[in-house]
Amino acid sequence: MKVLSICYMLPPAMYPQAIQIGRLLYHSKLEHHVITADLEHEPRKLGVYNDFANRVARINHYKEAKQLPSLLHKVLYYFAPFYGACPDNFKPWAKNVFSDYSAKLDSKAETQSDCIVSFGVPMSDHLLAMKLKAKYGTPWIAHFSDPWSDNPFKKHHILSKFINKKLEEIVISAADEVIFTSEETKKLVMSKYPDLQKGVVLGHSYDAALYPEAQAQAQAHREDGKTVIKHIGSLYGYRSPKPLFKALHSLHLEEPELLKNVCFEFVGYVAPRMKNNTDLKALPEGLVHFKGGVDYMQSLSEMSSSDALMIIDAPATESVFLPSKLIDYVGSKRPILAITPNGTSQKLVKRMGFATANPEDNSAIKDMLKSYLKQRQEYCQPLLDGTFDAVYREFSTEAILTKFDAIVERLGKK
Template structure:
């Protein structure tokens, strides 16, 4: 397997239940299937506090054909998590996983004493994974690919960080980008945002590999029949911070007041919703009986519920300017071949992609537009007017994990070849 040995660092990996963990596990499984020999350093999930969600199915499905070395997290991680919630200005940078850097580097040194690798691959978030890659690059000069996904120092949602902490983020990011041989993003808009503050010649390091969906998961799911007079809209995943259901609930309130709220609607929010009781009370106060909040479920169960949807709902945070975030949830939704309703900034990556599909979208806070979209979707659904299959397939195939990993391994090969 000459030229295809990877040393990978990713805190996030199954059985951890989260978007980054799933995407990393999915990519590594496909790389291994394509002949790459991957050794992965990841956190020992048994060392984590109990509030870290885990799912054994994810481990069974994605931890295949590559070696995983588990490095325990130091026992004071939970204390740092508490500090970050209560006194964020005193939290370590770039994240609490910075306490994991030294134990991993000690493991790396032991591995490199008896093994050679053609390249190092680090996955952030957490960003501390890239600090590990930076030290490996400085000490051993192995070709290094840093996978960013989202923006780092340019993230507009760092509301609670001090100016000093933001400056630290900028310093860390610059050091990583300067040293890395390649920096991978999930869309070109994020790459442009990050690299606009650096020398133009650095931009050659930026490459794009989208998130990927795993169509093999469909084999675990039951098919659902069309239901006359019922329109089921489902949102999967957690809602917190600026990502809230308030916009669509306000739209339902408008429809209720205008006598246009059809009781055949069935809107489900699956996952943890911050201030959930407040939203339930809002629905009761306005006589909205078509909304249901469900807790986080095991991964396969959540997929089965998503598969039962007539329309899948995506909710993003509002943005004052163009949004560069491409949530992996949107890509996962593609697997189901269902219409997608997007509550997302009108100027952004998600809106552009939904336009390619021909799916409706609205600013998350535009309740009138959201109400109009709900009425339009109801009419199309009951007339069976969702005819999008040809356009859908041509766009969605770019996000199949086999296709995206094929792009990724070509880039890895180029880095190794120098």
């Protein structure tokens, strides 16, 4: 079965989207012909899936659409209501691709596909797929890594928000199937379209083959006996470590002995303003360490060498996002401490048998830290008694790929 897969970002680009969707296509048993961007400005050192081009049937690279000068781009982005907002900056790219690729189909230089799969973000991928379906009648699946018009972290002008709602409705109505990465995202989006009988949930996956060989073994005791709890990934915007710093400050004042020989390590970019924090400055030297960014393979090694891993999400009434980092954490088989609101991540971490605390509840965060530091053996018990295993199996590459290929085959054979 020939599948036309449209994804602006794929390996070797170093974006979470490129890694997650690249993983799907890399391991899929179907014949994928790929449309993606030629990201010439991106560093080519992902260090994973380096033979991606050999694992898919064909890659059609299309150059990025010309952008405005950087300064003008930033000014318009922040002050012009519609600039890059309906749905994003990649609409000219999608238009150019449609013109070229449809000409190849019309001239028989390309053969028709049995199915189209588009991956957003960017949402312009879906607009491209929709135009191809409209012209050629090919069955089409739209995959959403994030919500579209309901995304709480995308601040739109009232008119651009209206336009995006209409675009979302048109896309979801036209697609033969829609994939979401969490049940909460599906409910949020599809509740607006109760008459449409579509929408399936397919989470991210981890690739067990990429972790260090020793990751399945019990964590070796460090020579200095130090306990290292790590957060892997960038922190900026609404996602901030300040709730952790506040809880650590309270714990340091109440039970300082608990924090002796403990280190909270941040591996990845942390916005400078988040480090300029009074609670952080009041903590003893060495309790918090900022390590800086690493590449993807190094990040998996960092996870596997930790005593525990920390999730930090932005405050929300309910979070519908399934962070790909959380699924990478699952693959490392380490205990997890999650500062996250009610929603997708919170439910998943609890299913694993670990604790969660709301970002706005200092007392709950402090109690979660105490639970781990005072009763480490009991806290890690879900890794030994089978509680964790069901989640580990559910998000493996094999499990997710079996579902993905089945969805595509079902649509492509119609």
